[in-house]
Amino acid sequence: MAVQFTRLGKEIAIAVKEGGPHPENNSRLRTAVQNAKAVNMPKDRVEAAIKRASEKDAKGYEEYVYEGYGPHGVPVLIETATDNTNRTVANVRSYFTKAGGSLGKTGSLDFIFQRKSIFRFDAAEDLDTDELELELIDGGLEELYIESDEEGNDIVVVQTSFEDFGNMQSLLEAKGIEVKSAKLERIALSHTTLTEEQAADVLKMIDKIEEDDDVQAVYHNME
Structure with missing residues (x-):
């Protein structure tokens, strides 16, 4: 937390x-x-x-994305927000190197990860997903589905393109829908299948990366 x-x-x-x-x-x-x-x-x-x-003298942060391949060739993309890029890139490179992976060039994983706008909100008891899909088309709706949260409650997930984030946000606000979360996420277009032991190697590296204060999000394409 x-x-x-x-x-x-x-x-x-x-x-x-x-x-x-x-x-x-x-x-x-x-x-x-x-x-x-x-x-x-x-x-x-x-x-x-x-x-x-x-405040006038408040610390500023710059956003950077780092891409590379972790253990067993798994693509890993890292979003960061930092006030010291030299520190951040050195740390990120060390995580890959120590795990037997390698840091790549920006854009090297564009063919694997696609940036999407993801909105989540509570599902009403009388929800008609077909009707809601029609209502959200003007906001750039690409996909709508239901998932469960940790308490087992139904959550509506709405996906649009990266470019339609503002359009969908405005439409949901206009409809009085209280959004629980609205994020730009990286969706894997293909997936890598590993053994349980291999996956553990990758997750060990990801856990280390996520402990870094400069890291905002980590994405991979393991199934």
């Missing part, structure tokens, strides 16, 4: 620097606040993050 809060705090800081401290006028900040609420980040902590990022 502490790691999630730290990552959301960075996302809030980046959003404030980009579009100002008022969620009603800053769609990225509004999204960050929604995501913070979804993981029960305390309201006072969210407000403190916005206030801190609004």
Whole structure:
């Protein structure tokens, strides 16, 4: 939970620097606040993050994506937000190297991972998915399906292209749908099948990467 809060705090800081401290006028900040609420980040902590990022001498973060191949040739893509790129790239390279993998060039995994907009919200008891799909076409809907959360509740998942993030966000807001989370995620277009022992090697490296304070998200294509 502490790691999630730290990552959301960075996302809030980046959003404030980009579009100002008022969620009603800053769609990225509004999204960050929604995501913070979804993981029960305390309201006072969210407000403190916005206030801190609004200060003139507030620390700024830059976003970078690193791509490479982990153990057994598994593609791994890492999203980061950092105030020291030299530190971040050195750390990321060391994670790959120590695991027997290698860091690649930016864009080298574009044929494997596609960036998509993913929205999640609670499913109403009388939900008609066919009707909802028709209503969301104007927002760029590509796919709609139901998944279960940790408590077994039904969650509606809406997927659009990267470019339609704002369109779908605006449409869902206009319909009064309370979004639990709205994220740009990397979806694997192909998958790698490994043995249980091989998968453990990859997950060990990923766990190490995710412990890094500069890392925001890690993606792989293991089945």
